[in-house]
Amino acid sequence: MSGTQAPLVAFEGVQKTYDGETLVVKDLNLEISKGEFLTMLGPSGSGKTTSLMMLAGFEVPTHGDIKLGGRSLKNTPPHKRDIGMVFQNYALFPHMTVEENVAFPLSVRKVNKSEQVERARKALDMVKLAGLGSRRPAQLSGGQQQRVALARALVFEPQLVLMDEPLGALDKQLREHMQIEIKHIHESLGVTVVYVTHDQSEALTMSDRIAVFNDGIIQQLASPSDLYENPQNSFVAHFIGENNILNGAVESIDGAFCSVRLDSGEQITARSVNVGGVGARTSLSFRPEKVDIEGVGPDHPNRLPARVRETIYLGDHMRVRMQVAGNDEFTVKMRFRAGRAVPRPGEEMFVSFAAENCLALDPVA
Template sequence: MKLPVSASESFVEFAGVQKSYDGEVLVVKDLSLRIRRGEFLTMLGPSGSGKTTTLMMLAGFETPTSGDIMLDGARIDSLPPEKRNIGMVFQNYALFPHMSVAQNVGYPLKVRGLPKSEIAERVAKALDMVHLGSFATRMPGQLSGGQQQRVALARALVFEPKLVLMDEPLGALDKQLREHMQMEIRHLHERLGITVVYVTHDQSEALTMSDRVAVFNAGIIQQVAPPAELYESPANSFVAQFIGENNRLPGRIEAANGTLCSVVLANGDVVTATLTDAARVGEDCLLSIRPERVKIAPPGGPLDNHFEAVVAEMIYLGDHVRVRCVLDSGADVVVKVGNVEDRPVFSVGSRIPLGWRAQDCRALDAA
């Protein structure tokens, strides 16, 4: 696991940045964030969470209300977008329909006044990079959505920018093509070693592509961490809910012993869980357990928590069966049961034993 980014390692830095459009409501609140050179960082969050506004401030299309934005050690708050040497890829591609693929890709070099021979050489290299070397003379209208997105990516990379920003670049593509392009962009990042700041509201996309993910909500970063840490150790109930599927059981923390705590559910059942910084003894909390960590297992095994439940619903999803159960407390618990030969046999209405380890169950804030 990488340690937090130090000032000396910082390539992009937001220091106390705030943004308001009307002088009253802050859409970005006291943002402090450091990004390493060569890192792929994704800003993830629901609509209106501040992630796109943050990206636009970094690009130069929006101005911070207060705070500083640094790029490679220099303040860029007052620099216009064209002076920042930053590549940008948008969701709608923003290709010029009257220009060929080569002309679109070469446009950033043309406005910089490079000679035609160098433009041709760089354009050919950029198109080969995105596997479109034979498409130079085609027009954007002759391309598929995925091909247009590759052209937009080549255009963002052709002038060798310090930084590439991507704003929901795959949002208009279908699921299969989107997943393919996720890996293409990830592999391109690995080959070139460029710094990428990526915005999405799709949590699976963020987990697939990123070195680290910054989760936004209501203008505030809730947690910045590598994908595995976000999923396995969410800092609060919002992150747990937003990243992946999550069982949530309300309760109250009665006691703690080191990293473990005892949580009493509404019906009096007691759950042993991992205590986090988001919860306190004597306060209400929300228990977070991932569906794949809930086991159908009788008491007496290596699990710390054992309960009885009634199967309420079963959904076949190919590689696994999604089983929704109801505990005696009345709470719903979803279990992912692998579609393997020796999986337990039961049906809707069956009463089954459930359990999970304390380390897989986190006590988070009640909010």
């Protein structure tokens, strides 16, 4: 949270259990600023959706408190929280027109009919559905139905909008298009959004900050670029983007860097991010685009022999799958350049990487 402005949303020591024994959310402390787009990202069962449902009022914390605008939500029912909701299944009323669906939150709030119509049409125009207000939801495509659900969540101008896997039912191309649309709407309105997804590329595209959940705990909370470039543990490194892993033990530590002896015998220098000390096991993390496979002299400090297993053409780059230091699935993204030879399966060569692009993290079991 930037500056000294009070957070719009604050989770304070929140825990949740359904059976009295297993904590689905273990100890959630999280502040969300007004106007922020925060994504709760994690695998199924990580606690992200439960956290969102507690904020919405559909689940009750077992312990701790959730505050909205500085006020506890403990005794506030969902319909009085001034929160808009967008679900994956849209939850539109099939017997109502599109315009009536969008106006529904206004009718519940006793807004007069003429203002309902005006605000509903304005909201539909905002999501690029002007002129479709008289149709029924069944007459719209999936992407159009999702836009209606978004317009309905925004029409009463809530201070907070919650989105639970809202694009999960759409095809890849439409999903990517809607990501940008939602981001633009957020930027133009300045509304605060809390977004839940298991799709890391979606989170990277849309968010101001991402809270990475696993096992009921936030593993790391940071901007998309910081999460990708500086993961603080092996789970985050694996879950955000593509990643290569080599295992070894720490031989020495010198400031921000350490020397690691790989299980295959080679010694390399890595950035010391999350290691237990000299002698401790560590897993080294490499992004495929940060590894080079050509033009490296024999004296380069981080240079490992490799055997090409497979090359895959992907238009703007080539994915080269290699055998490196006992890892048969080591991947390098190789950009095409004029005159650059394409590696052939079975070819023996070397891979190299700068020490700052090799992260020494907690060991992967």
